[in-house]
Amino acid sequence: DGCGCCRGCAKQLGELCTERDPCDPHKGLFCDFGSPANRKIGVCTAKDGAPCVFGGTVYRSGESFQSSCKYQCTCLDGAVGCVPLCSMDVRLPSPDCPFPRRVKLPGKCCEEWVCDEPKDHTVVGPALAAYRLEDTFGPDPTMIRANCLVQTTEWSACSKTCGMGISTRVTNDNAFCRLEKQSRLCMVRPCGADLEENIK
Structure with a gap:
């Protein structure tokens, strides 16, 4: 809030906000109340061109950087998105x-x-030939299908703060065990509706 007297943490990108629970101004965020402007609950949104803070370093909007040898990241309007540089090959040899x-x-x-090489010389059934039981815990057996370790990311935040937007995820849960991007429609709130009327 600028005075340094608040005891709560400022709201972050995509979180609900109010005048009492403001967004983090140090990250270039503001509370987008949408329209009509008399709403009391909004969603924290980054100002166009807002910088990003990642790993203690500030990056300009549009700036790309490698967070490690494994990821290439880009700052865009206060949000950081990263893509893997390493092969995402989850198929077994x-x-x-x-x-x-x-x-x-x-x-x-x-x-x-x-x-x-095998630790012991036991015979393993042909259906399990491509898998080895680990001494520690391994992947969930329900996520293993015919030489494919199924992996699915969480759905991303909605692309719009009000109205219909797009949410995406990456998965290899398909017939070819190939990573693919999936999209679905999402809505944080309707643009023309007043949220306060629906809160009980």
Whole structure:
């Protein structure tokens, strides 16, 4: 709030806000009440061209940077989006490598598949030939299908603060076990409706 007397944390990008619960001005955020302007509840939105703070460093809107050797990130209007630089290959190596594991090799950033020899000489059924039971916990068995470890990200925040927007996620839950981007319609709130009338 600028006076340094508040005991609560300022609201962050995409969170609901009010005049009593303001957005973080240090990150270039403002409370978007939409229209009509007499609303009391809004959504924290970044001002066009707002900078981003990531890992203690401030980046200009539109600036791209590598957060590590594994990710390329871009700041856009106060929000940081990152894409992986390492192969997202979640498919296991061929069946002639029955005991695969991903390891970080010296001098390389991204993990790579290596084939280990079996620890013991027990016979494993052909259906499980491509998988090895780990000594520690492994992936959820319900997420393993025919040589595919199913992985799905969470749905992204809605692209609009009011009205219909788009939310996306990445998954390999398909017949070819290939990563694909999925989209769905979303709505945080209607643009013309007054939220206070619906709060009980």
